Amino acid sequence: MNAVLKPQSTACPLINDAFLSNPYPTYQALREAGPIHWSDEFFGGAWLLTDHADVEMVLRDPRFSAQRTGAWVKDREESPGELGEFQRLFARALLFLDAPDHPRIRKVLQVGFKPDVIQKLTPHIEQTITHLLDQAEAADSFDFIEQVARPLPVHVMTRLMGIEHTQVNDFMVWSDDLAAFIGTPLPTRAQARRAQTSLVAMGEFFDDLLEHKRQKPGDDLTTRLQQAEAAGEIQGGPELLAQCAMLLFAGHETTRHLLGSGLQALLTHPEQWRRLKQEPTLLPGAVREFLRFDSPVQYTGRRVVTDLVLHGQLLRRGDLVLPLIGAANRDPARYTQPDTLDIARNEGSSLAFGSGPHVCIGAAITRLEAEMVFGQLLQRWPDLHLRSTEPQWGRNPAYRGLTSLPLRQPLTMLTTHYSSKDYPTDLRRVVVENNAACEGHLLHLSR
Template sequence: MPMLLWGDASFLANPYPAYQALREAGPIHWSTEFFGGAWLLTRHADVEQVLRDPRFSAQRTGGWVTGREQARGELAGFQQLFARAMLFLDAPDHGRIRKVLNAGFKPAVLQALAPFIEDTVVELLDAVQGAPSFDVMLALARPLPTRVIGHMMGIEDAANADFAVWSDDLASFIGAPLPTHAQARRAQASLLAMGRYFEDLLARRRAQPGDDLVSRLLQAEAAGEIHNHAELLAQCAMLLFAGHETTRNLLGNGLQALLSHPDQWQRLQQEPALLPGAVRELLRFDSPVQYTGRRVTTTLVLHGQTLRRGDLVVPLIGAANRDPARHPQPDRLDIVGRDGGSVSFGSGPHVCIGAMLTRMETEIAFRQLLQRLPGLRLADAQPQWAANPAYRGLNHLHVVTG
């Protein structure tokens, strides 16, 4: 099978030719590049099936975190919190926790949040108004989702610089096909630091409940819908991490793609009503999440290969989104002619709970950029991509304003 050199600079800059070669070589491949080995799936239909099929379990953290003999005791605290996050739970626990959180992500709740998002975008862009150039990641893409999820959670110090460090350490661990012991230790330190932060916030919310996600989780704990304190802390940490990571990278990847296709940027200036469809196409074209993982719960056969109970399966979301069987001319950015249909937010029971929020933040931010900075251009010939093959995003995105 063609090798995917996950850490290679050319792969990180553009993984899609490698995905194409892998997909053309076959729908399923065994790879030793992941911890313990994994089955890689390349086609849209298979990726969607695995994300929906209960025979493929989201509970996959055990060997990942503590698979190395020397790590089992040292990383026990990490595993205790990490494994309880909704991302890594199956039914019925996943549905139980998702039901608690769903109320905070209903369309009416998010629409009521739109003025706060708009005001935040305006404030952030006001700070760079008149500058001949600026870094979109630093000025907008990083702070916006952090402030929004912080507002939703009732976090008063949403500009806390520690949040970005904690998120980066977790993303570095989750996004490595074979995380090093050092990456695992840093991720544990950051997750436990998040836990300590939320211990203080939870104590304040117990004394003074509010209308926010943390207060909602406390109410669910009191009602028995959240089963224990570790489960409560895990959801708080997961919300802060996930609420920041995907949106940040969609803002950066999406703007970089649009400015690399000036005709599409100009079309949006002429027809801003196309923005919702454009954001869906940008998600497909360069997904912030390039792959995820599942564990096989029962031996089965897929494309002639026997997948055994416990095997790791890696659905390659980035490859599925460029599958020509699902998306004709998949390497072409087309903000008008696509029907959506990407798997960038997952599919089935684990579809991203914050998908609507992420799209809304991106639409509002892009609308402001189009209105205020119509002459925006890329300043860097070579974008500075982060060394993370799973969470695809930019370290920096320098733009010229006129």
């Protein structure tokens, strides 16, 4: 079947208020019109793919390159080299690399996400969640995004990387600036300049931290990266700094949006909330369903390496292709009743964390954080409700998430504070074993 090839009319852009609130009707309309579309709205022109099979193929196929930052950055410059410092770091991040650099660097980073490392991190995640929920319980108002979903991933990543918590707020601001640039179809020069300022600030921070770890090594990922540099496994300077900065960014963006969107989905489907209370061993599968149902990353990008034909259309070398992950995860050819939230769904993992060589390196930690947050919420406040029926979605079409999620606390609050040791024994076992198994699967995919 031939695709609809005409560029989207500027009078009817894809990205509008309705799309940002709910992109899934737009994805459905695109899918029904054909499997491939050209749109001028994204980065000056890109091919859009909606079908699960096509999206997964592009993410795995070496004919589609992850190296895509050069023209993207230059198009935002007012004068040559204006964003040179940004590009120097940005282009070296794992997210934008192909072989042979990608597998070499991923192998170095993978040591920080092994099951034994995650196991050691688990008590800190428990304590942090308990502390954040204690603070929320004591406050007059309870905005889940601001008080839990936004700070938690930064606290976890800073612990993983051996960073003191004094700059948590800076990290969140820096991450927001990067997300605004990366996730906007046509970022403004002002957004590009803010992103450069924040990325350079992150690079300078990690430059100082790496020097500190040389003098006083610790049991953390930054120390391991410094030692890998000394062993010649990763290059110092931009290559090393880029990985540090993007790890912190990626760990923050994906997890906070999963937490917010997942809780919002649960509370707007009360039958699913009740079932999860009754069957807590469904929690790991429920988190996988939240990732599929409302993916934190809605699309990613690839550049065509060599001319090829896809669905009868000629894609030329250098063309940008956008695999629409959010659309693929609602593809009825892959999932039964894809627009239905079903925490007991048993149809395999979604593409929320990608697929192939670039599958998310921190997926197991993200899932573990979500399982622990929802586990504590269910035990602490089993009758939790939304305070507003109008969700406040962000304006970023690539990184879909809520900016606010006000919750109505039950009239009678439980005073006992929970940690994972209070979970039913079978739930504790499922959480730990599920994440170890999934991490092993991701390690297999990354080879």
